[in-house]
Amino acid sequence: MSDILDTILARKAVEIGLLQQRYSRSALDALARAADAPRGFIAALESRAAAGSAAVIAEVKRASPSKGLIREDFDPAWLAREYADGGAACLSVLTDEKFFQGHNAFLVQARAACTLPVIRKDFIVDEWQVVEARAIGADCILLIAAALSPARLKALYDAARAWQLDVLVEIHDGDELDQVLAAGLGDGWLLGINNRNLRSFETRLETTLDLLPRLPAGLPVVTESGIAGAADVARMRAAGVDRFLVGESLMRQPQPSAALRALIGG
Ligand SMILES: O=P(O)(O)OC[C@@H](O)[C@@H](O)c1c[nH]c2ccccc12
Numbered sequence: 001m002s003d004i005l006d007t008i009l010a011r012k013a014v015e016i017g018l019l020q021q022r023y024s025r026s027a028l029d030a031l032a033r034a035a036d037a038p039r040g041f042i043a044a045l046e047s048r049a050a051a052g053s054a055a056v057i058a059e060v061k062r063a064s065p066s067k068g069l070i071r072e073d074f075d076p077a078w079l080a081r082e083y084a085d086g087g088a089a090c091l092s093v094l095t096d097e098k099f100f101q102g103h104n105a106f107l108v109q110a111r112a113a114c115t116l117p118v119i120r121k122d123f124i125v126d127e128w129q130v131v132e133a134r135a136i137g138a139d140c141i142l143l144i145a146a147a148l149s150p151a152r153l154k155a156l157y158d159a160a161r162a163w164q165l166d167v168l169v170e171i172h173d174g175d176e177l178d179q180v181l182a183a184g185l186g187d188g189w190l191l192g193i194n195n196r197n198l199r200s201f202e203t204r205l206e207t208t209l210d211l212l213p214r215l216p217a218g219l220p221v222v223t224e225s226g227i228a229g230a231a232d233v234a235r236m237r238a239a240g241v242d243r244f245l246v247g248e249s250l251m252r253q254p255q256p257s258a259a260l261r262a263l264i265g266g
Pocket residue numbers: 059061121122170194224225226227245246247248249
């Protein structure tokens with residue numbers, strides 16, 4: 001049976017074809033070379049965590065397949081300034097147009113409005129999308145284990161590192177964790193555990209908590225999705241998780257800066 005992830009990946013194959021029609025590879029490479037230098041996504045996150053604070057990647061997310069439209073008044077530059085003001089370590093910007101109502105331009109606008117590093121949140125399955133990410137100014141990319149064979153994960157990771165991009169590798173269960181660890185990635189990546197199942201949309205914070213005993217010591221982990229407030233942050237921090245990716249609960253607030261400050265706490 002075909003689920004939402006398969007549907008999204010089928011659309012990505014079309015978009016990659018369009019990208020390859022719009023640019024020659026040498027033209028896309030030239031844009032990527034001309035882009036602003038990467039800001040150091042992992043370094044920014046790690047310095048916040050090392051300082052003993054909750055390190056939050058705050059997400060610019062207008063809509064999602066599971067929630068529909070999340071925020072009516074949507075201004076990526078304003079949101080970026082709110083998130084920076086509220087103490088975000090990094091930003092995440094959805095660039096997928098069809099399923100999340102995102103846009104490459106939103107990443108450009110958000111990044112230009114602050115000094116924080118930005119991850120391009122999309123479904124990357126091809127090297128051209130990695131180069132496109134650098135061309136629009138991304139500092140980090142997401143690679144989703146459920147969408148990639150181990151060999152492709154490694155190839156895309158290597159491509160990202162060659163462009164000085166950091167990588168957030170997302171898993172959702174123990175099998176995906178084993179695959180990622182077996183892929184033999186070097187440095188320059190972080191592990192993300194998505195509490196939301198991309199196939200069923202079920203969101204459980206136990207997804208992160210249950211996987212913790214299986215993680216290699218010293219591997220930094222980001223808990224993603226379903227963080228609704230300060231109580232969830234406290235619960236995670238009590239279990240030793242200090243890095244967070246938060247979208248919806250901040251996007252629904254009239255003043256995201258204040259909401260983020262409350263989430264991070266003292
Ligand atoms: O809005 P939430 O529940 O705070 O979740 C944010 C982020 O984790 C979620 O948007 C996400 C995690 N992994 C993804 C992969 C693709 C698209 C979106 C995502």
